[in-house]
Amino acid sequence: MNCRSCNSDKLVSVLDLGEQPWCNDFLSEDDVGNENLYPLHLKYCKDCELLQLNYTVPKEVMFGDHCYLSGVTKTLRQHFYEVAEENCAQFSISKNDLVVDIGGNDGTQLQQYQRCGVQNVVNVECAKRVSEISKQNGVPTHTDYFNKHFVENTFGEKSVKLFNASGVFFHLEELHSVIEGIKFALRDDGVLIVQFMYAGTMIEKLNFDTIYHEHLCYYTMRSLTNLLKQYDLEIFDAYYSEIHSGSIIAKITHSDGINNVKTDRFYELLFNDEKYNLESFLDFSKKIERTRFMLKELLTMLKSDGKKIYAYGAPAKGNTLLNYFQIDNTLVDKAVEINELKIGNYLPQSHIPITKEVDTDLPDYYLLLSHNFEEEILKRNQDIRDKGVKFIIPFPEIVIK
């Protein structure tokens, strides 16, 4: 297939993770062993520099009924509040300005805009159960896929003051249709806030587990710029945040819009972005191979010493790590979770059962799969760590805490 952004055929292989199940396919007992496998292969476009997967699992499979809830973690809620507060001030958003969240999950981000006094918010979330929760949270919500057709039928031309897209811009199978929709409905003085996991950080921290089927694209500042340019949209402000192991919050507007005044921090990021090129991506791939070998060795050694190993958390991305490293239920007995929608199911391919996190059933070692919330999780578990439970952090170096 050709490049998702510029349609070039000059794609080169960066990291081939083999055939993997769709990582949000948490299995019921009956489904264990029946999961479908799809290619998971990261490629790089020599023309527009976009890192991307060259295979798309149909969006109806991936997003029809997923169970990731963004409101679950305190860190994320706080982050969303800070984003809303800053944008309301920076763009003088008033009470009746229309703010739309694309794939706004359980409404957590829009609730923060409501806290800042914005009344006119709309969430567009395709996952049925999640959009129900968003409605219960008091956020007006459409259960639908966001694309050009949907936008033209739902919002007026140039009617939206602020679009938010956090952690969704890489999901989009209909990427071009989505951007056309945004372009159509964005006011002249409007802004699009794109929050995306930064490919540069993925390289620095070796977070290759952010690579999974839902994440079709892995942006640098330059590759996102090259995509937006096709629609006369430009990043004018951007900053780095530690959220999701390293993200960029990019503020985008019409090329000829009044908000298109480049900030210093934007230029700084763009300058720093230069070093993330094909060479550094290939180097990243080599380092993953080394970690793969070492982590498997460590767990095998602990297991043969009679140690009990559980996974801490069952995030979707944990499956990329487990399955590529071939860590399964013979090494890890269970994964503990607080998300009720996942408890009682099994992880795809590794077939590790997911159970409720309880203090009465502790392992010797937790393999930390939700390592993007490392600090919060270690702090929350200080009492069991005092009792001798250790956490294995897989990236960027394998560390036991």
Ligand SMILES: [Zn+2]
């Ligand atoms: Zn391209």
